[in-house]
Amino acid sequence: MSNEKIHFLDVASSLPGYRQSWSPNTLKTRLLLNAKQIPYTEQFISYPNIAPLLESYGVGPNPKGTPYTLPAIYHDSVPGMMMGSIEIARHLDALYPDAPVQAFPEPKDQSEALWTESQKTLNSLVFPDDSGFEALVFPKIPGILDPRGQDYFIRTRTEEHPERLSPLQWGSGPEEDFPAIVPAFNAYNEYLVRKRDQAAREGREGPFLWGETVSMGDIWLVSCLVWLRSAGEEWLDRLLAGEAVGMVRGVWEAFESRGWLTGQGEGRILEVSTV
Numbered sequence: 001m002s003n004e005k006i007h008f009l010d011v012a013s014s015l016p017g018y019r020q021s022w023s024p025n026t027l028k029t030r031l032l033l034n035a036k037q038i039p040y041t042e043q044f045i046s047y048p049n050i051a052p053l054l055e056s057y058g059v060g061p062n063p064k065g066t067p068y069t070l071p072a073i074y075h076d077s078v079p080g081m082m083m084g085s086i087e088i089a090r091h092l093d094a095l096y097p098d099a100p101v102q103a104f105p106e107p108k109d110q111s112e113a114l115w116t117e118s119q120k121t122l123n124s125l126v127f128p129d130d131s132g133f134e135a136l137v138f139p140k141i142p143g144i145l146d147p148r149g150q151d152y153f154i155r156t157r158t159e160e161h162p163e164r165l166s167p168l169q170w171g172s173g174p175e176e177d178f179p180a181i182v183p184a185f186n187a188y189n190e191y192l193v194r195k196r197d198q199a200a201r202e203g204r205e206g207p208f209l210w211g212e213t214v215s216m217g218d219i220w221l222v223s224c225l226v227w228l229r230s231a232g233e234e235w236l237d238r239l240l241a242g243e244a245v246g247m248v249r250g251v252w253e254a255f256e257s258r259g260w261l262t263g264q265g266e267g268r269i270l271e272v273s274t275v
């Protein structure tokens with residue numbers, strides 16, 4: 001296969017059109033490709049096919065956690081296949097230095113530090129342990145996957161968390177679990193207010209963590225919000241209607257109004273390599 005365009009590998013689901021993309025991990029790459037306005041090709045892979053495909057292209061396993069994961073890209077510039085959303089983001093920044101958006105804008109040391117800080121802040125608030133967001137969202141994921149992905153997801157997540165049984169049984173039900181995520185996003189909103197105020201004092205007023213300039217932390221926030229919408233659209237609507245999340249809503253609307261949420265690549269199939 002000629003790979004003059006970035007070929008982007010995403011996790012399959014049964015959702016329609018651009019909504020098919022649901023994973024917060026792969027969305028980091030998709031949103032960045034869209035924001036950079038890079039033409040790309042795409043392929044949705046069912047969970048059980050991820051490892052055989054990546055392995056056949058010589059990708060080494062992750063040192064920790066699940067050995068083979070998406071997102072991945074395939075391109076001459078790698079060369080071959082690259083896995084890992086942050087590695088891919090740094091690679092795309094270097095490959096397209098003149099793109100309108102950088103995941104890690106200059107000065108890099110500062111944008112890398114902002115990413116580390118904002119990711120830690122969001123993750124500790126929204127994904128504190130086995131409660132909150134994951135309790136709300138995980139029971140809904142099997143229902144949006146393709147049938148083979150569904151079986152794989154239920155089996156592997158049950159094995160990873162034997163104390164919690166099947167992910168279908170996580171949580172206490174949306175009416176209890178949804179209100180539990182609201183304070184987490186309210187607290188992230190306060191963090192965002194502080195970061196935006198700081199940027200405004202430095203003359204860089206705008207909706208993002210770094211004021212007018214979008215960066216990786218904003219992409220991560222919106223990826224998590226799309227994940228929430230994939231599991232239950234009404235939850236995202238309810239969350240963003242909250243009075244105390246005005247800045248979070250501002251980031252979402254900035255992505256939406258720029259068309260970054262709906263961008264898709266041209267479909268293309270990369271088979272398991274037999275070379």
Ligand SMILES: N[C@@H](CCC(=O)N[C@@H](CS)C(=O)NCC(=O)O)C(=O)O
Binds near residue numbers: 071084
């Ligand atoms: N830190 C990694 C995490 C990637 C990740 O966990 N991806 C999931 C997609 S939701 C995956 O591919 N899992 C494969 C599996 O569960 O077998 C990144 O950001 O690239």
